[in-house]
Amino acid sequence: MTGFDATDGRPSPRITALEWGRMEIDGQATGKDFVLYPGGGHPWDWAENGTRHDPGIQPGDVRELLDRGAEVLVLGLGMHRRLKVAPETLELLRAAGVEAHLAETSEAVALYNTLAATRRVGGLFHSTC
Numbered sequence: 001m002t003g004f005d006a007t008d009g010r011p012s013p014r015i016t017a018l019e020w021g022r023m024e025i026d027g028q029a030t031g032k033d034f035v036l037y038p039g040g041g042h043p044w045d046w047a048e049n050g051t052r053h054d055p056g057i058q059p060g061d062v063r064e065l066l067d068r069g070a071e072v073l074v075l076g077l078g079m080h081r082r083l084k085v086a087p088e089t090l091e092l093l094r095a096a097g098v099e100a101h102l103a104e105t106s107e108a109v110a111l112y113n114t115l116a117a118t119r120r121v122g123g124l125f126h127s128t129c
Contacts, residue, residue, distance in 0.1 A: 056084030070122025
């Protein structure tokens with residue numbers, strides 16, 4: 001992680017293009033899966049937190065977004081919604097009282113970009129299945 005300061009007011013980067021297996025993000029190299037938050041983002045390395053399609057997005061993936069100042073989360077579940085969200089992750093979000101949206105990735109991208117215009121949004125995006 002970088003020295004991101006969640007209070008510095010930097011906006012969440014916009015997603016400028018999405019197609020199967022490929023995403024373009026303002027200020028980032030083109031990639032497949034991304035972690036985005038106020039002030040930046042990086043490619044999503046599923047191995048870092050043990051993420052797999054099943055059981056899905058792990059608490060550590062979501063914690064990073066919260067630690068980096070996101071007030072609302074958008075979780076892209078893949079183009080065919082094959083990526084699940086682990087029960088522990090859903091419990092973490094409930095306990096934190098965080099607004100979270102789970103959607104097919106193209107829908108998630110549209111919502112994220114809309115929210116990024118006015119909110120401190122974080123997102124996880126899987127651009128294939």
